[in-house]
Amino acid sequence: MTDTAPPDFVVAIPARYASTRLPGKPLRLIAGEPMIVHVARRAREAGAREVVVATDDARIADALAPLGVTVCMTSSDHASGTDRLAETAAQRGWSDDTLVVNLQGDEPLAPPAAIRAAVDALIASGAPIATLAQPISGTDELFDPNCVKLVRDAQGIALYFSRAPIPWHRDAFARDRVTLPAGPWLRHIGLYVYRVGALRQFAQMRAGALEQIESLEQLRALEAGWRIAVALSPEPFPAGVDTEEDLARVERVMRDG
DSSP states (O other): OOOOOOOOOEEEEEEOSOOSSSTTGGGOEETTEEHHHHHHHHHHHTTOSEEEEEESOHHHHHHHGGGTOEEEEOOTTOSSHHHHHHHHHHHHTOOTTOEEEEOOTTOTTOOHHHHHHHHHHHHHHOOSEEEEEEEOOSHHHHTOTTSOEEEEOTTSBEEEEESSOSSOOHHHHHHOSSSOOSSOOEEEEEEEEEEHHHHHHHHHSOOOHHHHHHTOTHHHHHHTTOOEEEEEOSSOOOOOOOSHHHHHHHHHHHHHO
16 A cells, blocks of 8 residues: 655745734733744644744734744735735745645644645645535524625535525524524635635735625635535634634634633
8 A cells, every 4th residue: 555645735824913903912911921832733733734924014924933933024904815825836946736724823823634635625625725624503693794605516615605594494594593403504714725726816806896895805706616525624724813802712712622
C-alpha cells in the first residue's frame, strides 16, 4: 500500500485593525496572547506549508514577530478580506494552482481538522471554491439573520446561501417555529479554500444582485455559475469573535481546556 501525501496548501489570514464592534480586534488578548497569534497557530497546526497574515497595520505585524509568522502588508483600501488575499497572492508570487485557505483573523478556535477538511473538499470536487458547514442546533440559530444558512446538493455542492431559514419547512413552520423539525439545517462557516487563479478571478468580479440583497459575498460566485463545494466540519467549529462577550466565551473555553 502506498501512503498518500497530505495536500499542499497555504493559509492566508486577513486581519484588519479597525473594527466597529470591537476596536483593535486582532490584538485583543485571549489567554495572555493577541487573538491573531492564536489564529496563526491554528493554521500551522492544520499542516499548512506557509501561513501568511495579510494586514494593513504595523501593530499586527509587531505582535506576530515572536511567532515568526510571515506578514504581508497590504492596502488599507480593500473592501473585503478576499480582496486583501488577492493582493497577498500577488505579493507572494503564488501560482494559479496553489491552494489557499482564507481563514478569518477572528477565529481563534478554528479546528485544524476542519481546515484540512475544506482543503480535501476542494481537491475531491474539482470546484474552484470550497467551504464548510455544520448542523444547526436550534430554531434560535435557524431564524437568526446573523447565522448564514445554506443548502447543498447530493454531491455536496452549494445550491444557495441565505440569512433566511432555508430550506423552509412549509408544514412544520406553519404550525410551530419553536421546535426544530428534522431536516438538513446547516450553518455556514466562513472559511474558504480557493485555487489562486480562481481567487484572482473572483476578486475582479462585480457583485451581483443576490450578493447585494443578502450581503453575502459567496453569492457572487453562485450567481456567476461557479460551483462551491461544502464539507461538513469534522468537529464543532465555534463561532468567531465579534464582541466583548465573544472574547469572554473564548477565554473560558481556552481556560477550561
